[in-house]
Amino acid sequence: MLIKVAVGLILRDEQVFIALRHASQHQGGLWEFPGGKCEASEAADVALARELQEECGIQVEACEHFDTIAHDYGDKQVELIFFKVTDFTGEPSGSEGQEIRWVSITELADYDFPEANVPIVKALMSDC
Numbered sequence: 001m002l003i004k005v006a007v008g009l010i011l012r013d014e015q016v017f018i019a020l021r022h023a024s025q026h027q028g029g030l031w032e033f034p035g036g037k038c039e040a041s042e043a044a045d046v047a048l049a050r051e052l053q054e055e056c057g058i059q060v061e062a063c064e065h066f067d068t069i070a071h072d073y074g075d076k077q078v079e080l081i082f083f084k085v086t087d088f089t090g091e092p093s094g095s096e097g098q099e100i101r102w103v104s105i106t107e108l109a110d111y112d113f114p115e116a117n118v119p120i121v122k123a124l125m126s127d128c
């Protein structure tokens with residue numbers, strides 16, 4: 001079964017907000033862009049707003065679709081719907097105790113992300 005996931009590229013001043021996935025999670029120990037699974041029949045942008053409120057405590061005011069990537073991890077098949085979050089209120093935090101960091105887009109290559117994120121990281125880096 002393909003799991004639909006909404007993911008936010010939270011951008012501010014040439015930096016992007018990343019979080020460390022808990023060791024117990026799928027792809028644990030790797031960095032991620034915050035987000036999570038879409039509920040049944042939930043639109044991806046609605047799921048994005050809900051997940052970023054839950055995980056980072058922010059309210060998405062504006063976002064735009066960036067790219068959609070399907071990836072087969074073997075144990076899980078995911079469709080990641082990436083959005084650029086271009087406006088938000090609140091200060092992003094790790095509401096679920098996750099380690100968080102604002103990193104320069106140029107420094108993203110120094111962080112280990114799940115395999116499905118590789119083209120996204122490349123695209124972001126070539127954008128700037």
Ligand SMILES: Nc1nc2c([nH]c(=O)n2[C@@H]2O[C@H](COP(=O)(O)OP(=O)(O)OP(=O)(O)O)[C@@H](O)[C@H]2O)c(=O)[nH]1
Pocket residue numbers: 005006007025026027031032033034035036037051076078080114115116117
């Ligand atoms: N949030 C997020 N998930 C990602 C990224 N890249 C990636 O492959 N995934 C995969 O997307 C899937 C779902 O994401 P998630 O674990 O955040 O879902 P969730 O917040 O609903 O978590 P939960 O199952 O603990 O309730 C996971 O299998 C995860 O490995 C990413 O950059 N951000």
Ligand SMILES: [Mg+2]
Pocket residue numbers: 034035036037055
């Ligand atoms: Mg999540």
